[in-house]
Amino acid sequence: MSVTTRVPSENLVVKKNFLNSSFMRMARYVIVRLLTLFTTVVIGVYLTILIANMGGFVDEIIRGQIRDGVTQSIAGNPTYQQMDPDTRRQLIEERIALEEKRRGLDTPIAIRNFRYLANALQLDLGRAINLTSDSGSKQVRLILLERLPATLLLMGTSQLFLFFSSVFIALNLSRHYGNFWDKLIIALSPSSAVPPWFYGIFLILIFASGLKILPFGGMVDSPPPANRFDYAVSVLKHLALPGLSLIISSFFLSVYNYRTFFLIYSSEDYVDMARAKGLHSKDIERRYILRPTLPNIITNFSLLLIGLWTGALFTETVFLWPGLGRTLFQAIGLYDTPIIVGSTVIYAYLLAMTVFLLNFVYALVDPRVKIGE
Amino acid sequence: MNNLKASFQKILMYPSAIVGVVAILILVAVSIYTMITIPYPEAIRLWRGGEDVWYQNPKFAQPAWVNWFSSKKYSESFAVSSADGEFSKVATPGKDGATTYEMMHEFDFNYDMFPQDMILYLKSSFEVKQPFVSIELITPDERTIRIASFVITDKYTYRFSQDEKLRIKLRTEEIIPALFSNPETGEILKGKYKLIVTGTTFEPESTMDAEFVFHGQVFGLAGTDHARRDLTLPLLWGAPVALAFGLMAAIGTTVLTMIIAAVGTWYSGWVDELIQRITEINLVLPFFALLIMIGTFYSRSIWVILTATILLSIFTGAILGYRAIFLQVKESMYIEAARAYGASNWRIIFRYLIPRMIPLLIPSLVQAVPAFVFLEASLAVIGLGDPVLPTWGKIIQDAQSNGALYKGYYYWILEPAFFLMLTGLAFAVLGFALDRIFNPRLRDV
Numbered sequence: 098m099s100v101t102t103r104v105p106s107e108n109l110v111v112k113k114n115f116l117n118s119s120f121m122r123m124a125r126y127v128i129v130r131l132l133t134l135f136t137t138v139v140i141g142v143y144l145t146i147l148i149a150n151m152g153g154f155v156d157e158i159i160r161g162q163i164r165d166g167v168t169q170s171i172a173g174n175p176t177y178q179q180m181d182p183d184t185r186r187q188l189i190e191e192r193i194a195l196e197e198k199r200r201g202l203d204t205p206i207a208i209r210n211f212r213y214l215a216n217a218l219q220l221d222l223g224r225a226i227n228l229t230s231d232s233g234s235k236q237v238r239l240i241l242l243e244r245l246p247a248t249l250l251l252m253g254t255s256q257l258f259l260f261f262s263s264v265f266i267a268l269n270l271s272r273h274y275g276n277f278w279d280k281l282i283i284a285l286s287p288s289s290a291v292p293p294w295f296y297g298i299f300l301i302l303i304f305a306s307g308l309k310i311l312p313f314g315g316m317v318d319s320p321p322p323a324n325r326f327d328y329a330v331s332v333l334k335h336l337a338l339p340g341l342s343l344i345i346s347s348f349f350l351s352v353y354n355y356r357t358f359f360l361i362y363s364s365e366d367y368v369d370m371a372r373a374k375g376l377h378s379k380d381i382e383r384r385y386i387l388r389p390t391l392p393n394i395i396t397n398f399s400l401l402l403i404g405l406w407t408g409a410l411f412t413e414t415v416f417l418w419p420g421l422g423r424t425l426f427q428a429i430g431l432y433d434t435p436i437i438v439g440s441t442v443i444y445a446y447l448l449a450m451t452v453f454l455l456n457f458v459y460a461l462v463d464p465r466v467k468i469g470e
Numbered sequence: 471m472n473n474l475k476a477s478f479q480k481i482l483m484y485p486s487a488i489v490g491v492v493a494i495l496i497l498v499a500v501s502i503y504t505m506i507t508i509p510y511p512e513a514i515r516l517w518r519g520g521e522d523v524w525y526q527n528p529k530f531a532q533p534a535w536v537n538w539f540s541s542k543k544y545s546e547s548f549a550v551s552s553a554d555g556e557f558s559k560v561a562t563p564g565k566d567g568a569t570t571y572e573m574m575h576e577f578d579f580n581y582d583m584f585p586q587d588m589i590l591y592l593k594s595s596f597e598v599k600q601p602f603v604s605i606e607l608i609t610p611d612e613r614t615i616r617i618a619s620f621v622i623t624d625k626y627t628y629r630f631s632q633d634e635k636l637r638i639k640l641r642t643e644e645i646i647p648a649l650f651s652n653p654e655t656g657e658i659l660k661g662k663y664k665l666i667v668t669g670t671t672f673e674p675e676s677t678m679d680a681e682f683v684f685h686g687q688v689f690g691l692a693g694t695d696h697a698r699r700d701l702t703l704p705l706l707w708g709a710p711v712a713l714a715f716g717l718m719a720a721i722g723t724t725v726l727t728m729i730i731a732a733v734g735t736w737y738s739g740w741v742d743e744l745i746q747r748i749t750e751i752n753l754v755l756p757f758f759a760l761l762i763m764i765g766t767f768y769s770r771s772i773w774v775i776l777t778a779t780i781l782l783s784i785f786t787g788a789i790l791g792y793r794a795i796f797l798q799v800k801e802s803m804y805i806e807a808a809r810a811y812g813a814s815n816w817r818i819i820f821r822y823l824i825p826r827m828i829p830l831l832i833p834s835l836v837q838a839v840p841a842f843v844f845l846e847a848s849l850a851v852i853g854l855g856d857p858v859l860p861t862w863g864k865i866i867q868d869a870q871s872n873g874a875l876y877k878g879y880y881y882w883i884l885e886p887a888f889f890l891m892l893t894g895l896a897f898a899v900l901g902f903a904l905d906r907i908f909n910p911r912l913r914d915v
Contacts, residue, residue, distance in 0.1 A: 137747065141754030148760060151767040284486065290840035290898035291891060292848060298866070298875070298883060306875045313876065410758050411848050415870075426852065429762045437759060445754040452750075 130456070134449040138442075143214050145441045149434040150210065156202060158432050159226065163200070167192045213438070220446075222439035227431040228424070237439040241421065247316055248408040248420035251336060255343040256401050259351055264394065267355030268382060274360055282352050289350030294411040297342035301416075304338060311338055314417035339416040343409060358393065362386050391462045396455060403447040407440075477829065480907045487903030493896035501710035513707050517699065517860040524698035528586045528685035532881045533693040533701075544687035545581035551681040559679075567674035573667040575682055579610075580660045584647045586685040588630040590667065592622050593679045599672035606668075607649060610661025615640075615649065622669075693881050695865070696872045704860035705885055711861045712843045712893055715776060719842035722780040724835045730784060731792035732823045735800055736815060745789065752785040761845075765854035772846070772856040779845065788834070792827065799826050829908040837901030840894035847890055862886035 150156070171177050171189055180188070197203055204212075216223060222237035230240040270279045304311040311334055312318070318331045362368070368385045376385075387394075408422030417423070421440065428436035459466045481487045508516070516523055526549040537543050550556040552573050562570045594601045604619030605628070618633055620626075630636070631645050642648035652659050669678045692701035734745040764778050799805065800823070808822050849855060850863025851870065869875075869882040 133747070134750075137750045137754060141751045144751070145755060145760070148763055148767075154767065287486075287895055287898035287902050290837075290844070290894045292844045294848065294851070295844065295887070295890070298887065301875055302880060302883065306878065306880075407756065410762075411852065414852050425756075425759055426762060429759065429766050432767075437763065441754075441756050441759070444756060448754055 130453060134453055138445040138449050139214070139218065141445050142217055142438065142442050143210070146210050146213055146217070146434070146438055149437045150206065155432045155434055156206060159200065160197065160202065163196045163202075164193055167196060217438050217442045220442070222442075223435045225428070225435050226433045228428055228433050228436060237435045240424065240436065241439060241443070244419060244421045244424045247418060248413070248422065249405060250332070251339055251343070251413070251418055251420055252405045252408060254336065255340045256405060259344055259347055260398060260401055263348065263351040263355050267352050267359055268387075270352065270356045271359035271363060271386075272378065272382070274356070279356070282349055282356065285349040286353035287350075288345075289347055291346060292411060293339075293342045293346040293409060294415040296345045297339060297412055297415050300338045300342050311335075314415070316419055335418075339409075339412055339418055343412060358390060359386055362390050365389075389463075392459045392466075395458055395462065399451045399455060403444070403451050406444050406447055474828070477907050481900075481903060484903035484906075486899045490896040490898075490900035490903070493892055494900065497709050497713060497893060497896070500706065501713055504706040505710055508703065508706065513703065513860060514858050516703055517707075518858065519699075520697065524694075524700070525589075525591075526683050527689055527694045527698040527700060528687070529694060529696060529698055530877075530879055530882075531586075531685075531687060531689035531694045532879075533691055533885075534688045535691070536688060536881070542582040543580065544583045545579065545585045545684075547585075547684055547686040547689045548577070549681065549683045550575050551679070553679045553681070557680060557682055564670070566672070568670055568672050569674075569676065569678075571667075571669045571671070571678050573669070573680050574664065576662055576664045577684070578661070579650060579663050581686075582658060583687045584650055584658070586687065587646060588685065589683045590628040590630075591681040591683065592626040592628065592667075592669070593681075594622060594624060594626075594669070594671060594677060596624070596671060596673050596676045599676075601669055601671040601676060601678055603667060603669040603678075606666045608664040608666065609649075610659055610663065611652070613653075692885055695868055695882060701865065701882070701885060704862070704865050705889060707860045708862035708865070708886065708889060709893075711772070711856075711859055712846065712890070715772060715846045716839040716843035716893070716897070719776055719779050719783070719845075720835050720838040722776075723783040723842075724788075724831055724838060726780065726784050727786075727789050728792055728824060728827055728831055729819075731789050732796055732819050732827075734789075735793050735796035736819050736823060742793075745785070745793075749785040749787075749789055752782065753787075755782065757782055761849065762852070762854060765849060770854055770857050772859060775846070775849065775854075775856075779842065792830075795827065795830070796823060799823060833901050833904035833908050835901075836897055836904055839897040839901070843893050843897070844890065862890050 168189055171185065171192065177185055177188070194203075201209060213223075222241075224235045225237050225240055228240055229235055230243045232239070232243065234240065266282075270276075270282060273279065301313055305313045314335075316332060316335050317328065318335075322328045322331055363381075363386050365385075368381060371381050371385045406421065408420045408425070409418075410422035410426055412418070413420045413423040414426050425437065425440050427433075428440075481491065504513075526547075528547050531547065532544065534546055537546075552559040557573055557575050560572045560574075562572070564570055590605065592603060600621045600623065602619070603622050603626075605617040607615045607617055609615065617630065618628065618636060620628070630649070633645065637643075637645055640648045647658075650659060650663075651657055665682060667680050667682075669680070671678055690700055690702060692705050694700055730745060734742040760782060761775065761778060765775060768774065805818060805822055808818050813822070846855075846861065847863030847866065850861055851867045853867060853871075855861055855864045855867065863886070865886040866883055869879065869886075872879075872882075874880070874882040
């Protein structure tokens with residue numbers, strides 16, 4: 098009797114231990130990973146804050162701006178004209194001190210950097226210094242949100258098109274490798290050494306300046322069409338050139354890379370085995386080639402998705418596209434630290450989250466991967 | 471070593487790679503030629519020079535070779551000076567110490583487009599009595615147009631297009647077209663024109679010299695920009711700058727990445743961990759934004775940007791790739807043998823680990839060059855180029871900010887674009903071939 102009761106309980110203990118250890122291992126992994134990623138984000142954002150504040154030099158610029166502004170507003174105000182110079186100077190100094198206190202310039206830069214870091218990490222992005230949103234707000238959050246749709250439209254259409262078309266075409270090419278189209282793609286793939294804005298200039302030259310059928314830049318006609326349909330057509334017309342230049346500059350290399358990748362995987366023994374079994378080529382593609390390459394494809398796709406956030410800085414600048422990349426560039430030109438930091442902290446969080454989640458996705462799609470090992 | 475040599479010989483099997491090598495060699499030759507013929511200080515002086523250096527050139531002039539392709543011929547620019555003798559000068563002494571100088575220049579005008587302007591620069595020396603000058607133009611149909619007569623100072627500039635009196639005399643809006651066309655039909659008049667400048671000085675010691683500058687519609691091999699600068703200068707100087715930036719950044723980045731990866735894998739433990747953490751932090755940092763911040767806030771010097779580029783490009787995904795391979799190499803027998811004979815850590819890293827990676831290093835180094843060449847150009851195009859250096863990106867930026875695409879000055883953008891494209895593609899094509907040669911996994915696919 099005792100024997101029979103002991104055996105299952107022992108089994109249970111072993112099973113429990115096993116469950117426990119597996120669960121513990123995973124929990125420990127999750128905690129350690131989250132902590133390291135968070136530390137990474139903190140250090141990355143802090144470094145950006147340090148550089149964006151120029152070790153306090155941006156403060157000097159802002160102080161100068163405040164002094165100029167206050168002095169001019171008082172000098173230009175007729176009510177103060179009668180005041181004797183000493184009193185007026187005193188008034189100016191008081192106003193400057195007040196304005197500096199309002200902007201928080203009276204606390205030392207080192208302390209402010211940390212306060213700033215804490216706020217940024219809580220996604221309390223604060224107010225921009227010089228930039229305003231089109232609706233007139235100085236909230237960094239609102240400015241970024243206002244520019245996000247433009248970037249999502251441009252980057253989203255071009256990057257998603259690029260991703261899906263290159264995977265699809267690459268699969269096709271890997272099936273018929275060595276034919277004319279395959280050779281053409283190989284021959285054209287060095288074209289991706291050239292950045293998108295560069296193709297953009299050529300496209301502007303041909304379609305905007307030469308043929309005069311597409312606009313030079315911007316996102317919509319000025320004044321914007323009242324009719325919804327016309328508005329959409331106008332946006333599409335403006336989207337064509339920047340979108341096309343983003344696509345041209347990565348298309349051939351992207352197809353080439355995926356094709357080579359698929360070819361390497363399709364020379365595996367188990368693929369030959371599947372062919373020998375006489376499986377349909379569609380099945381081979383789906384189950385024997387795409388499946389093992391899935392982790393890489395998912396990685397690429399998720400990095401592509403978070404890459405949307407940064408926008409295309411140079412392309413947007415060349416095409417005057419009102420997206421996040423151009424906003425970032427404008428912000429840097431205007432020493433607008435809050436916007437630079439806001440954009441960076443969001444990217445950092447998105448990247449950290451993606452990297453964290455990818456570990457689990459790998460474990461889901463690839464049975465060989467175990468979390469925390 | 472023989473292996474490497476054999477691998478390089480395989481380049482001959484790739485025609486595109488040969489084209490790439492030839493293009494790179496041409497660029498290197500151009501760079502060396504440029505640095506010898508136009509030394510750095512001279513290039514900077516010319517590039518930063520204003521009207522005083524470039525007054526002889528027209529603005530926004532296309533290169534002269536557009537005439538080969540155009541049915542309508544654009545007028546070419548020239549400048550002649552009586553001091554150099556191209557502008558013939560005859561001095562006839564008169565009475566009371568007066569001297570009459572007759573300066574004459576005959577030039578062919580067989581073009582279909584009017585020139586931009588004509589300018590006469592007069593120089594003379596005198597004590598009290600100012601010299602007197604009169605200008606005449608004899609047209610191919612034997613008309614003599616009296617342009618102007620005036621008293622000059624020691625340095626005097628006469629611009630044909632700006633003379634109000636002449637405008638009224640010719641009864642026209644535009645002086646230059648009126649001078650070069652048939653007054654009855656209004657058609658452009660081709661043939662030999664003769665410019666006669668007669669000057670009289672009234673003191674025995676006085677001298678007089680004239681320089682006649684003809685601003686046509688086309689200029690030289692490459693044309694000119696908004697500041698009358700000859701574009702051959704930045705086009706030529708762009709080559710050494712682009713090559714130096716691209717190569718230094720590529721070599722710095724790939725070699726440092728490899729050394730750091732090797733050190734990390736060899737020592738493992740906290741060193742390795744630290745390198746991986748730095749890589750993760752670097753992935754969070756916005757690369758372009760940081761470079762633009764450094765350019766805007768600190769310095770736009772090409773050396774500062776180069777250093778920042780290298781530092782930010784070391785800890786990228788590539789370091790993880792090298793690490794994976796080093797981890798395999800670390801376990802090889804020959805490393806164990808080296809350890810057994812007592813080789814030091816650094817000896818193993820630099821003599822045994824890294825040399826094994828050279829076949830991988832070479833293609834990635836060559837492939838990295840175009841990205842850096844274009845990075846320099848990209849920064850220049852958004853206005854963050856080196857403030858003193860003439861580069862290809864700077865030409866495009868000047869062209870963009872002067873609305874070259876809107877106004878149709880295509881040569882201004884196409885010339886630097888051609889060179890950028892040539893450099894980028896040459897390295898890309900070569901790197902691509904090298905990648906297939908050195909990467910056995912790619913060889914057959």
